[in-house]
Ligand SMILES: Cc1cc2nc3c(=O)[nH]c(=O)nc-3n(C[C@H](O)[C@H](O)[C@H](O)COP(=O)(O)OP(=O)(O)OC[C@H]3O[C@@H](n4cnc5c(N)ncnc54)[C@H](O)[C@@H]3O)c2cc1C
């Protein structure tokens with residue numbers, strides 16, 4: 398079984414985010430890291446291949462300036478190899494442009510199963526995976542909590558408002574996984590050393606046969622017309638509990654006529 | 657270009673359209689002269705309420721026979737859009753809304769803008785508003801494409817308001833076969849028991865986070881909620897950990913709540929949590945870390961241990 402996992406490399410969420418005033422894109426100056434949202438897909442893929450008794454987990458990522466730091470983390474977890482798409486013309490790509498690029502890269506890899514995160518931590522459009530499936534014209538199941546593959550059938554527990562649905566489809570298929578469904582493994586020292594030697598193929602738009610006009614800023618066909626500061630919510634009173642803070646809460650609830 | 661017709665992707669069940677759908681129809685009504693709706697399924701039971709909120713028509717596919725909706729809805733929508741050329745299509749940011757918008761975007765090769773909380777018309781173009789960085793800034797995006805503007809909106813971004821219209825006209829549309837891409841099928845449904853006030857419309861919400869320390873401690877949250885007639889909610893940290901079901905999650909990937917009072921217990925206040933509850937009228941936070949970001953939005957902040965403050969609060973409320 399061949400599984401391809403989409404992994405996004407993002408600015409460290411622990412650092413404050415900022416928009417570049419000249420382009421209005423999210424600043425991506427520092428080293429990028431593996432999006433935690435995608436560590437679940439990587440773990441899920443490794444477990445599926447283990448359960449199938451063999452196969453291969455490959456990664457695909459689109460990121461600026463040949464960035465591979467996040468890919469190395471996922472390779473250290475146990476993925477075999479990776480494809481990175483990097484091209485200056487991709488700056489300003491929206492979800493659809495990103496999906497066109499990733500789908501083109503994935504179709505060269507002929508996977509049985511494509512995994513992605515439900516939403517990325519920095520972009521959170523939640524639409525890229527379903528768009529990839531659209532471009533590839535394959536079935537897809539979003540919001541997966543659990544995945545089983547049996548022959549040519551993928552069975553998924555799909556998270557819903559009320560609980561979950563059992564959903565199944567045939568392979569090749571794309572499944573997007575929700576966070577927290579598996580415990581992503583920590584890369585071992587051996588894994589980290591091995592990852593340094595694992596192959597990462599770097600492709601540009603020409604190699605994928607994609608016209609630069611359909612991606613990037615022009616392909617996005619939308620324009621940021623302005624950015625405003627939101628009204629700040631005023632912080633109120635903060636008190637230290639000295640054993641009587643509950644009285645203060647009751648009093649406040651009383652003023653609000655809740656009690 | 658001007659905006660004459662907005663098509664709203666309507667969701668709901670036998671009891672009628674979802675509140676999110678009615679919010680979108682209401683918003684669309686203030687932007688366009690004509691508002692129509694599209695239901696991937698049977699829309700008959702929704703016609704009264706959709707009409708009362710300003711929709712003229714309900715286009716519906718009829719039953720999709722347990723298929724996962726997105727691909728099928730998008731295929732039927734494509735045919736419909738090509739024949740009727742609406743200027744914009746509004747979707748709620750739900751699982752089916754996202755799936756459908758994404759598949760449709762690919763089929764008609766038009767961009768989708770997600771996570772919106774507002775919309776306006778500027779120079780004849782649709783402009784949508786998306787909060788970023790935990791709602792500290794708003795980005796306004798204008799569509800510059802040559803097809804319908806596809807936009808997804810978060811729940812509770814607009815207020816639903818009827819304007820007294822009669823039932824919308826129900827019009828059947830053809831189901832279009834999307835081939836193997838549409839093969840995903842629902843074979844079973846599992847629903848949890850629901851009791852007490854629901855997060856969506858509760859006047860008071862009491863939420864717990866990782867600061868509760870262990871799953872058993874969530875019973876305190878339920879007990880406090882019970883005493884206040886409140887719904888109980890949670891941060892993603894404890895949903896991911898399996899302490900409580902996803903239906904309780906408040907935030908970017910969970911529910912958006914705007915109650916009169918929101919009580920956050922042992923929740924740090926990550927940006928993704930804040931976007932789901934910052935619109936509450938009053939916020940009370942209990943956290944042992946005086947630096948926790950949740951205090952930045954709280955009207956009353958208690959620096960203290962949830963294991964001391966909440967039991968004392970429960971006792972005080974019981975003895976009243
Ligand atoms: C794409 C994406 C989407 C996300 N969507 C959501 C979402 O929808 N909803 C959501 O909530 N999160 C979401 N998150 C996760 C979010 O970033 C945080 O990780 C999460 O909200 C943290 O939950 P928490 O506050 O319970 O835990 P923590 O951040 O670990 O905070 C626990 C808090 O409890 C306090 N504490 C500890 N012990 C005590 C005690 N005894 N008494 C009082 N206080 C105590 C600590 O000081 C701390 O502030 C999302 C993240 C991503 C990347």
Ligand SMILES: Nc1ncnc2c1ncn2[C@@H]1O[C@H](COP(=O)(O)O)[C@@H](O)[C@H]1O
Nearest residue numbers: 404459513514516517521522523524525
């Ligand atoms: N640039 C990218 N490279 C690789 N995968 C991506 C990229 N952007 C999005 N994805 C995948 O799509 C998922 C959802 O992203 P988004 O639509 O941005 O919320 C992510 O969790 C990834 O699996």
